[in-house]
Amino acid sequence: MGRRPSLATAFLHPTRSPGRTNARRGGTAGARPPRERWGRHTRPALPPPAASERDSKMAAAASPGGQAVEKQLKICGFKRNVDVSVLYLAGQGLRSIPSLSRFHRLRCLWINNNKIQDLTFLIKNYCLTELYLNNNELTDVSGALKHLSTLQILLLHNNQLKNLGKTVKELKGMLSLQTLNLFHNPLAQDPDYRLYVIYFIPSVQLLDRKCYEFGNHTNKVPFENPQDAVLLRAMTRSLMEFSSVDWNKVATCQERRLENKVEEPHEKLTVQFR
Template identity: 75%
Template sequence: MAAAASAISYADKFTVYCQAVEKQLKICGFKRNVDVLVLYLAGQGLRSIPSLSRFHRLRYLWINNNKIQDLTFLMKNYCLTELYLNNNELTDISGALKHLRVLQILFLHNNQLKNLGKTVKELKGMISLQTLNLFDNPLAQDPDYRLYVIYSLPSVQLLDRKSVTQRERESAFHLYNRERSCVVQSIAFGKRVNAPLETTVGSSRCIQPARRLMMPSGCEFGNHTNKVPFENPEDAVLLRAMTRSLMEFSSVDWNKVATCQERQLENKVEEPHEKLTVQFR
């Protein structure tokens, strides 16, 4: 009896899904699956959706305001650029979205996502992602949630309906890139000193904050032409470390270096040879 009830329940869900899809295809006038670029399935009471692989050119998908708990139906939709999954019952998105490399807009707010690290890891491959909503999820209660997302997903420009500022990017860098901060402290304008890198024990995300770079207005990373002075010399060191590398080459005149036989025959102490050292930035 239980198996029969389950089969009926699945049939009902599949019927609801098919009806919603067919309705949208009719409204948009699509006759072939390959022509489907937009699909609106919001507010249909859907708990699960069969694979959407037949719409392999799908670019815009609304599945918000349903009861979706699983996203495996998206595994073949590589062309998606906008995806609206807000107001569902998602608890984990691991392995479901990382293939969406061209996605630009992703709404995941008002779900039940709890693990911030796993969620952000899934989104790291989205190099085109510009707009992201994660608010009204348990993971958003983390004290450093916003800075962690900004640091991990540098392409995002609008996070939770709020623009990402340059000051936030700088704060995120110094809060989570502890290793780079330690390296910067060991640099002294062209001279390298031996300074061990510090390691952090515990969570890979909970790192002690480093000093925040107070960058003059208008000066951005990678801008070699901007000569705005810094109030703190250490800030200049940091900017230089981010934008340039130092190479050093040393050589001697081997024509003036005696061979082993010459040293044995002359039987005298060899004088130190002049070494030429050149540095490039």
């Protein structure tokens, strides 16, 4: 008979179960899935990108506008988005363009001679100084250009802009705007169209390819019609108003108490002049 192990030997060398041994050696019974290690700690698994976001980016890149942008980047040799300062997308029949917000330093953009109908892709291009949007299908620019405060050249001719007030309201905050084209739009049919634009956007020096005199600018060609210059200067003067009432027709307090009848409104004469 063999010698029985002592109590101390059994305590130091416990008998291992077959299942646990197989599990530690890579067996199937009770096996744990391997964990990915990163140094001394377990690296957390990164969540996959959202499918909708990934799909939208892929769709934008695959669109004709996205392909045109990528083509120009290759032609110009731009490898980083911060290096893109000019972008030429003219004359390609584009109906839409993906967001250009990644080009933070974009200064000159040509999108003329396309079929663009909205300008939502310009929402974050604050550094633009030249924007060529002529010969498109724009009907309204409200909310699309107001943030471009450094714009100096803006060409919007040959579009379908109809509302003169809304268009000028969108542009009047551009204090650096010097060249503006709005001809061949329905809004240019307004008889006071040029006076209205120059009055609310005084920084404009070249409107529809013609120089105009306004304010303290003395190096410009005068108005073709002298009456327009006189009318524009009159609009810039302060307005004075005087009102008068014929007090002989106004009843006194005693007369109002004795007659006890409803008092008719008084006639007031108001004169305004500049």
